[in-house]
Amino acid sequence: MTFFKAEGLGVNFGGVRALDGVSFEVEPEQVFTIIGPNGAGKTTIFNLVSRIYDPSHGRLVFCDEDITRLPAHEIAPRGIARTFQNIELFEHATVLDNLLLGRHAHKRSRFVEELFFLPRVRALEMEHREAAEKVIDFLDLQPYRDRLIANLPYGVRKVVELARALCTQPKLLLLDEPSSGLSVEETEDMAFWIQDIRTLLHITVLMVEHDMSLVSAVSDQVLALNYGRTITQGTAREVQEHPEVVKAYLGG
Amino acid sequence: MGGESLDIVLQLVLNGLAVGCIYGLVALGFVLIYKATELVNFAQGDLMMLGAFTCYMLVVWYGLGYWVAFAGAVAVVGLFGAALDAGVLRRVLGQPQFAVVMLTIGLAAVFRSFASIVWGTEIYTLPTPFSAHTTRIAGVSVSHEYVSIIVGTVILCAVLYAFFTYTKVGVAMQAVSQNQLAAYYMGIPVKLMCSLIWAISAGVAAIAGVLLAPVSLVDINLGFIGLKAFAAAVLGGFGSIPGALVGGLTIGLIELFSGAYLPAGFKDVAAYLVLLIVLAVRPQGIFGAVGRKKV
Amino acid sequence: MRFLFKTSYAQDLTLFTDGVQRNWYAALLGALFLLPWLVPAYLVDISLVLIYGLCGLSLMALAGYTGLVSLGHAAFLGIGAYAHVYFTQDLGLPWIVSVVLAVALTSATGVLVGLPALRMTGVYLTIATLAFALIIQEVFTRWDHVTHGLKGRPVDKPVIFGLSFASDTAFYFLCLAFLIAGLWITRNLLRSPTGRAWIAIRDSEIAAQSMGVNLAAYKTMAFSYSAAVMGLAGALFAHKIGFLAPDIFSVLLSIQFLLMVVVGGLGSLHGALFGAVFVAFLPVVISQARDSVPAWVGSVTALLGHDVSSAVFRAADRFVKQPGLEPGIFGLILVLFILFEPLGIYGRWVKLKVYFSTFPLYKQATFKRQRAYMRSERLR
Numbered sequence: 001m002t003f004f005k006a007e008g009l010g011v012n013f014g015g016v017r018a019l020d021g022v023s024f025e026v027e028p029e030q031v032f033t034i035i036g037p038n039g040a041g042k043t044t045i046f047n048l049v050s051r052i053y054d055p056s057h058g059r060l061v062f063c064d065e066d067i068t069r070l071p072a073h074e075i076a077p078r079g080i081a082r083t084f085q086n087i088e089l090f091e092h093a094t095v096l097d098n099l100l101l102g103r104h105a106h107k108r109s110r111f112v113e114e115l116f117f118l119p120r121v122r123a124l125e126m127e128h129r130e131a132a133e134k135v136i137d138f139l140d141l142q143p144y145r146d147r148l149i150a151n152l153p154y155g156v157r158k159v160v161e162l163a164r165a166l167c168t169q170p171k172l173l174l175l176d177e178p179s180s181g182l183s184v185e186e187t188e189d190m191a192f193w194i195q196d197i198r199t200l201l202h203i204t205v206l207m208v209e210h211d212m213s214l215v216s217a218v219s220d221q222v223l224a225l226n227y228g229r230t231i232t233q234g235t236a237r238e239v240q241e242h243p244e245v246v247k248a249y250l251g252g
Numbered sequence: 253m254g255g256e257s258l259d260i261v262l263q264l265v266l267n268g269l270a271v272g273c274i275y276g277l278v279a280l281g282f283v284l285i286y287k288a289t290e291l292v293n294f295a296q297g298d299l300m301m302l303g304a305f306t307c308y309m310l311v312v313w314y315g316l317g318y319w320v321a322f323a324g325a326v327a328v329v330g331l332f333g334a335a336l337d338a339g340v341l342r343r344v345l346g347q348p349q350f351a352v353v354m355l356t357i358g359l360a361a362v363f364r365s366f367a368s369i370v371w372g373t374e375i376y377t378l379p380t381p382f383s384a385h386t387t388r389i390a391g392v393s394v395s396h397e398y399v400s401i402i403v404g405t406v407i408l409c410a411v412l413y414a415f416f417t418y419t420k421v422g423v424a425m426q427a428v429s430q431n432q433l434a435a436y437y438m439g440i441p442v443k444l445m446c447s448l449i450w451a452i453s454a455g456v457a458a459i460a461g462v463l464l465a466p467v468s469l470v471d472i473n474l475g476f477i478g479l480k481a482f483a484a485a486v487l488g489g490f491g492s493i494p495g496a497l498v499g500g501l502t503i504g505l506i507e508l509f510s511g512a513y514l515p516a517g518f519k520d521v522a523a524y525l526v527l528l529i530v531l532a533v534r535p536q537g538i539f540g541a542v543g544r545k546k547v
Numbered sequence: 548m549r550f551l552f553k554t555s556y557a558q559d560l561t562l563f564t565d566g567v568q569r570n571w572y573a574a575l576l577g578a579l580f581l582l583p584w585l586v587p588a589y590l591v592d593i594s595l596v597l598i599y600g601l602c603g604l605s606l607m608a609l610a611g612y613t614g615l616v617s618l619g620h621a622a623f624l625g626i627g628a629y630a631h632v633y634f635t636q637d638l639g640l641p642w643i644v645s646v647v648l649a650v651a652l653t654s655a656t657g658v659l660v661g662l663p664a665l666r667m668t669g670v671y672l673t674i675a676t677l678a679f680a681l682i683i684q685e686v687f688t689r690w691d692h693v694t695h696g697l698k699g700r701p702v703d704k705p706v707i708f709g710l711s712f713a714s715d716t717a718f719y720f721l722c723l724a725f726l727i728a729g730l731w732i733t734r735n736l737l738r739s740p741t742g743r744a745w746i747a748i749r750d751s752e753i754a755a756q757s758m759g760v761n762l763a764a765y766k767t768m769a770f771s772y773s774a775a776v777m778g779l780a781g782a783l784f785a786h787k788i789g790f791l792a793p794d795i796f797s798v799l800l801s802i803q804f805l806l807m808v809v810v811g812g813l814g815s816l817h818g819a820l821f822g823a824v825f826v827a828f829l830p831v832v833i834s835q836a837r838d839s840v841p842a843w844v845g846s847v848t849a850l851l852g853h854d855v856s857s858a859v860f861r862a863a864d865r866f867v868k869q870p871g872l873e874p875g876i877f878g879l880i881l882v883l884f885i886l887f888e889p890l891g892i893y894g895r896w897v898k899l900k901v902y903f904s905t906f907p908l909y910k911q912a913t914f915k916r917q918r919a920y921m922r923s924e925r926l927r
Binding site for chain 3: 292347352354357358359360364365368373472479482516521524525532535
């Protein structure tokens with residue numbers, strides 16, 4: 001079974017080719033990282049998978065299903081969750097509400113039942129709460145449970161973003177620059193969490209990252225992009241030593 | 253028979269264009285403020301009403317000449333617009349957009365009240381150099397008042413176009429609307445820009461009011477034209493200046509023709525129906541562009 | 548200071564946070580039950596407050612929680628009112644059936660408005676609802692068969708299951724029952740996944756979509772629920788005012804509803820109720836002030852001599868008797884609230900409670916807004 005495959009992805013914004021013929025495949029329970037200079041098209045790939053953009057060419061396959069043209073809200077129920085580069089949390093809600101929203105993909109109550117808050121709805125709410133609490137325990141968010149997002153520091157918000165994505169119980173997790181804006185200690189924590197997500201929760205991680213130490217520490221496979229095209233793919237060590245990659249980052 | 257209906261059609265076209273020019277001018281005011289500060293000013297129609305009343309007051313109560321009163325009304329309302337921005341609008345920057353919409357709705361109600369207190373609720377006529385003059389061109393009775401509206405609009409648009417194309421101010425205003433903090437860092441006098449654009453917008457509204465006064469008479473309900481001008485701005489594309497005018501002219505023509513050829517009641521709601529259709533089918537209007545948030 | 552110790556997840560799902568709050572609300576309910584015997588003269592006005600409460604609830608669910616600001620809700624009120632009157636008086640249907648049908652019809656209209664609204668954001672949606680309301684007002688004027696056009700149509704008192712609810716007291720309890728039911732149902736929605744999805748739509752549509760929220764479905768649900776509650780309010784409103792005419796359901800009424808929501812405090816049900824009290828009582832306060840302010844001003848300036856004070860009295864009297872003053876006062880209050888108390892009456896209430904509960908350790912900067920710069924909302 002094909003777990004996740006991108007074939008010949010291409011996106012044009014007006015005259016700009018943001019992506020041009022990018023192909024890669026992700027194996028289950030792998031940590032697959034995409035690197036590249038700014039503007040290389042990395043987040044664009046994520047936006048294609050989340051169905052915020054439509055590709056001009058190519059296709060995306062997840063668990064043997066073609067997801068290239070699905071509506072955006074049908075991606076989460078299929079088991080793909082993502083975090084955003086510039087945190088897209090719900091500012092005026094508490095951390096717990098944000099996490100419970102991550103459970104939306106598993107909503108099984110009906111509107112009419114919710115109008116009267118029938119016992120079935122109450123029971124389902126307890127289930128959602130238990131699932132959210134497991135994620136809170138995993139990421140040590142207990143002190144922040146009832147705080148409004150607007151009052152939280154940046155590092156905590158990034159963790160909440162990750163927690164919300166985990167609440168979806170995904171098979172594939174898309175992390176967009178998980179360490180940007182984090183201090184050294186927070187980045188180390190993030191590295192451990194990513195490894196735990198892969199090993200303990202059996203979730204495949206597809207990551208966009210700039211921090212090379214984090215990339216080397218956790219990645220199984222690395223894909224290097226530049227100007228929307230693939231430069232090379234391999235292990236972290238192989239990619240870092242590839243002459244084209246060095247040229248893309250350092251110029252020359 | 254054929255000649256008569258052609259006359260009627262031409263008459264409708266002329267009247268429609270004239271009314272459309274007014275809508276276009278008010279819509280222009282909306283778009284100017286929106287482009288610069290991303291606020292939607294629901295009080296635009298009432299600024300127009302204040303302009304018309306001020307001109308009336310200067311002519312009838314203080315006996316000034318028409319052109320002097322015209323300039324005076326524009327200056328007074330323009331300054332008032334700048335003061336409004338400096339005193340009131342500046343305090344709500346950073347609040348969600350609809351809070352500002354509510355603010356301008358409140359202001360509109362206050363202006364209307366103010367006008368009814370100062371000038372009363374009767375309808376007044378503004379004496380102008382072109383009142384009650386008509387010329388017959390090609391069998392169509394062309395009232396000078398309507399011509400004055402069209403000519404006035406054309407002159408004003410030419411002046412504004414030159415202002416925005418050949419000065420740095422226009423670009424600075426765009427910068428202010430997209431990211432105010434960055435504009436501050438670039439040394440743009442953001443507050444001055446905003447007040448300036450409000451002054452221009454209010455002045456344009458005042459001009460529209462004075463031009464419209466001889467045709468529709470001066471009364472406090474003039475402000476409701478603002479709602480129809482919205483339809484014009486949306487039709488043309490809310491961020492587009494030529495769009496505002498094209499939208500205004502289109503709505504003016506649609507209104508006049510639906511009044512003549514469609515059942516009663518359609519004329520009043522024609523503008524709103526157009527608005528709903530445009531928003532449902534092509535929200536960016538004729539000339540507008542849709543942006544997408546970068547995530 | 549009172550601390551809340553949470554010992555179970557179920558505690559977070561309850562309607563009241565703790566026993567103390569529950570007791571306060573029980574006392575309030577008791578007071579409301581006794582009201583007909585305490586202030587019988589004002590019962591009719593209070594019934595209007597209850598109906599406005601339902602209206603505020605409806606708009607709060609749509610604008611405060613889902614972020615879809617509508618300037619056309621008076622249209623839904625009118626549709627509910629006219630439909631109910633038509634069903635009971637022209638078609639002779641039983642009261643309950645008629646109300647259910649009116650609610651269903653208004654809800655369906657809400658869906659119709661919601662569908663094109665899916666493609667519009669922010670201010671465009673507000674303008675579209677305004678246009679919708681103006682068109683509906685024209686429909687009310689022209690559709691003689693159902694609405695009797697500008698002639699207007701009188702409304703009979705409600706008769707439910709053969710019992711007449713004509714008395715003020717009976718009608719008051721009817722409105723109270725419906726308001727409490729509406730509050731309970733709305734609260735239920737807001738603590739379940741649907742309510743959370745609505746808040747998500749308000750705060751970040753893109754993130755909501757990535758979590759599996761079907762924007763189109765939930766926005767339409769919000770519109771149809773909001774319209775349904777408004778339809779119910781419309782049926783009661785028709786009985787309250789006794790005579791329907793198209794110019795009642797004007798843009799001014801829609802603005803009053805939005806005023807209710809903004810002044811009350813966005814994003815909370817308490818805000819809707821505070822706002823309803825405010826908007827319903829403001830005209831009463833204004834007319835009382837009309838009578839007493841000139842006399843008061845005159846007596847204050849009596850120190851300056853009789854001529855001055857009587858001149859001032861006459862000027863003040865002329866000023867407050869102006870017909871165009873009321874909308875101006877509404878507008879001024881709206882402006883002042885947005886400038887100085889954007890969190891509304893409920894926000895001020897919360898601030899007061901926090902002050903007293905943390906006294907004397909209250910920090911001045913607890914609610915201070917950060918200096919904010921405008922960022923473009925065009926790129927949404």
